[in-house]
Amino acid sequence: MRLEDILYRQGFGTRRVCAGLVQQGHVHVAGAVQTEAGALFDPQDLLFVVQGQAWTWQEKAYVMLHKPAGTECSQKPSAWPSVYTLLPAPLRQRPQKGAVQGVQAVGRLDQDTTGLLLLTDDGAFIHRMSSPKKHVPKVYQVTLRHPVSAQMVQRLLDGVVLDDDPRPVRAAACEPTGPSSLDLTLTEGKYHQVKRMIAAVGNRVEALHRSQIGGLHLPADLAPGQWRMLSAQDLALL
Template structure:
């Protein structure tokens, strides 16, 4: 792969702009091999394996496909065109928002959505197959939530959530894959369907109300304790495997 193509594929701008970055001496290479060194030839061949681009002083590991996690903070929308709150995409660096995607919207996209007041683990990628697998109800990827409720939770409610409740626009009952009361007003709830406002509607169906909602796990991948609200990081191979593993609490 030529250096200009590698830079373009990572979202650093148009092909013309990437060539200009290289020719002006603002791109260096490091990773495997020699120490970081500036390259001014856009057509130089580069090895993708272990490649790290240093663009205007900032290191960027080459990723053929982007897979990342974000700790979504409250008061943000999972939309490219937010209506009332900042977009989660504003929390990401420009290259991730600009990665070229053939036949689709540029940049990484969220695998499903969380409401503006919901916090916690969110996965993003520019891999369409991965996004579909993680968000489609047909694949039944479990998602675990911590739920704080307005009223005390009793066994009648937890039993009903596990057995299945009827929502106003669904013909059949919708059941939690797992449900456990952690405190008087705190639930651990695992779902596999991913319906619109599902947690809030299920709690309403058993006579309670969600006061706060936080997603703690997708598949067998838990939100790291050291990832603060608003922060993101790349998924490594093991984390990517865990995200697609159907592990229940």
């Protein structure tokens, strides 16, 4: 594949911009400066450096982000900064079907909710992870205004009715972790679901943090606002 096409596919701008990066000596491959935009390389597992930043070829990008509070999972936020501003430009500019779309969030977290957020440009992956038919578990650490009771836990496991769906919504698991906190596991994602389920059992969410999706835990060394690419092992856990 031509080097300018490799950079374009990885989100470094239009083909003209990518050709300019190469011609101006801003791209290194295998430790050597490249100045020929048409130079051919096998992109598979190719490691290259653009303007001092190391990148590895990704046919599809899979990203985990530790979403901080006070951010929106929207590219056009209404009141709070977008989580997309926490990502480097190449991830936001990856082309899809001829248009610049970049990675997209796999589901959304409220602006005040923190924790594990996945982003990708793989539409099939988004569908698999978001579909309620796949029953992908998501674990939330919930801090409550009032104490946890055994009756509250049982009601969440048995199912509560939300105002937009007569079918009871059940927690896959519910484990108290303190006098006023619990871990809640869900396998579907409705609008404000955790907050509405907690309200339905007579309590209120004071803080909400997603710690796990499938078998993937939010890494302890990934600070709020930081991101990293998912490894093959991470994807297997999902």
